[in-house]
Amino acid sequence: MLDYSKSFIEEQFPVAKLSKESYRERKAGRSQTLTGLGKWWGRKPLILVRATLFGALLPVSDDKKKDKDVFLRILTMDEDGLRKRAEFQNSKKKEYVAPWGVTYETILNESCRPEEIDGPSEESWTIINEHLKTDAHNLQELAQALGKNRFGHIPQVGDCFAGGGSNVFEPARMGCDVYGSDLNPLAGLLTWADLNILGSSEAELAELKSFQEEVFDAVCAEIDALGIERNEEGHVAKYYLYCNETTCPECGYKVPLLPSLIVSKKEKLVVQFEEKADKTMAMHLVKAVDMKAVDKNATVQKNKLICPHCHQATSIVALRGGEDGKNLRKWEKTDFVPRENDLFQERLYAIKYVDVNKKGKTTDGLRKKPGPVTDATFGTSYYREPNAQDLAREQKVQSYLAEHFDEWQEKGYIPSAEIYEGAETSRLMRERGWKYWHQLFNPRQLV
Numbered sequence: 113m114l115d116y117s118k119s120f121i122e123e124q125f126p127v128a129k130l131s132k133e134s135y136r137e138r139k140a141g142r143s144q145t146l147t148g149l150g151k152w153w154g155r156k157p158l159i160l161v162r163a164t165l166f167g168a169l170l171p172v173s174d175d176k177k178k179d180k181d182v183f184l185r186i187l188t189m190d191e192d193g194l195r196k197r198a199e200f201q202n203s204k205k206k207e208y209v210a211p212w213g214v215t216y217e218t219i220l221n222e223s224c225r226p227e228e229i230d231g232p233s234e235e236s237w238t239i240i241n242e243h244l245k246t247d248a249h250n251l252q253e254l255a256q257a258l259g260k261n262r263f264g265h266i267p268q269v270g271d272c273f274a275g276g277g278s279n280v281f282e283p284a285r286m287g288c289d290v291y292g293s294d295l296n297p298l299a300g301l302l303t304w305a306d307l308n309i310l311g312s313s314e315a316e317l318a319e320l321k322s323f324q325e326e327v328f329d330a331v332c333a334e335i336d337a338l339g340i341e342r343n344e345e346g347h348v349a350k351y352y353l354y355c356n357e358t359t360c361p362e363c364g365y366k367v368p369l370l371p372s373l374i375v376s377k378k379e380k381l382v383v384q385f386e387e388k389a390d391k392t393m394a395m396h397l398v399k400a401v402d403m404k405a406v407d408k409n410a411t412v413q414k415n416k417l418i419c420p421h422c423h424q425a426t427s428i429v430a431l432r433g434g435e436d437g438k439n440l441r442k443w444e445k446t447d448f449v450p451r452e453n454d455l456f457q458e459r460l461y462a463i464k465y466v467d468v469n470k471k472g473k474t475t476d477g478l479r480k481k482p483g484p485v486t487d488a489t490f491g492t493s494y495y496r497e498p499n500a501q502d503l504a505r506e507q508k509v510q511s512y513l514a515e516h517f518d519e520w521q522e523k524g525y526i527p528s529a530e531i532y533e534g535a536e537t538s539r540l541m542r543e544r545g546w547k548y549w550h551q552l553f554n555p556r557q558l559v
């Protein structure tokens with residue numbers, strides 16, 4: 113007797129096996145089905161969504177062992193399904209002998225992911241249909257039949273915080289009607305793309321790709337014409353590291369505010385200060401000998417400025433002039449950088465450049481491959497201290513922004529709204545003197 117008043121997932125769920133499957137999907141890295149379209153943090157593994165969906169749709173019977181067997185067959189996580197997945201993975205080899213008698217992980221490593229094959233074998237479908245009294249020959253038919261038995265219609269799946277889209281994408285592929293929404297526009301875009309682009313035909317994808325290349329080339333040409341992202345060698349900037357700077361009230365030195373001096377953990381690259389005659393601190397990038405000891409010299413520790421010159425500690429709150437920040441000038445609508453006498457200044461102290469000359473460069477200096485610059489796209493990358501030309505480029509960015517600031521605000525390209533007082537937003541005024549949303553971004557970000 114099938115009982116539709118209960119769901120399989122309410123009685124049992126093979127957590128250990130699903131953990132291993134989820135881990136395997138995560139380890140697939142770039143070849144995961146959804147991540148290719150854009151990055152989302154904490155995207156749910158598709159196999160977990162599929163398991164949850166069928167776990168919720170499946171009725172229970174008196175035979176719990178049989179229920180579990182059928183559930184695993186649907187997910188191709190039973191012996192028969194694993195064999196099919198292993199065969200697919202090894203389809204290039206002439207004859208494949210599955211390594212039975214070993215652990216689930218070992219077999220898993222030899223198999224493709226469930227989503228890469230069309231579903232259970234013919235033999236499994238016979239067993240599944242017999243147990244569930246259905247007549248399904250693919251996963252879509254099964255999900256729809258189970259929905260009709262349970263609800264009287266095709267299952268509807270909704271996710272009001274769709275995030276990376278797994279909860280919408282996978283049920284849609286399983287033949288359900290889906291609804292997804294999110295407050296984050298990026299999440300909305302990614303999920304829309306999962307549904308509409310991943311399912312496109314080859315011709316549509318080719319058209320999309322060539323349009324994308326046109327856009328990337330046009331944007332790239334425009335940025336190159338501005339001369340703000342490429343250095344003397346033609347290398348393209350990937351990261352700009354900025355910090356705040358203030359004057360130590362104890363000794364009058366101008367000092368950077370850095371909670372960590374580490375620039376790159378991987379490269380063991382750290383900031384080292386050098387005292388200058390004009391009471392400023394030069395910042396150099398050096399290789400650290402002892403990475404663990406580096407941040408003992410950080411200039412912000414426990415909400416205090418620790419001066420690298422006189423070593424006196426000053427509370428940041430006191431520096432700001434108390435809780436209401438009376439030492440901070442309130443920024444005006446036209447301000448997008450600190451003024452000369454402002455308490456906190458901004459300073460560029462390191463840039464990561466990517467050597468696009470190694471690979472991917474065309475004769476006109478444009479990158480060959482469209483898309484954002486990544487280490488994987490191009491050869492080597494390196495950090496360096498900004499030189500006079502880098503600082504000149506920073507000036508160029510500021511002038512360009514100043515020139516277009518009013519126009520861009522008017523057109524809505526950059527924020528212009530005032531920050532209203534609230535539990536979190538008042539902090540921006542108290543701690544930085546910021547009164548308008550665009551002040552949360554630096555000139556380069558605004559451009």
Ligand SMILES: [Zn+2]
Pocket residue numbers: 360361362363364365419420421422423424
């Ligand atoms: Zn000092």
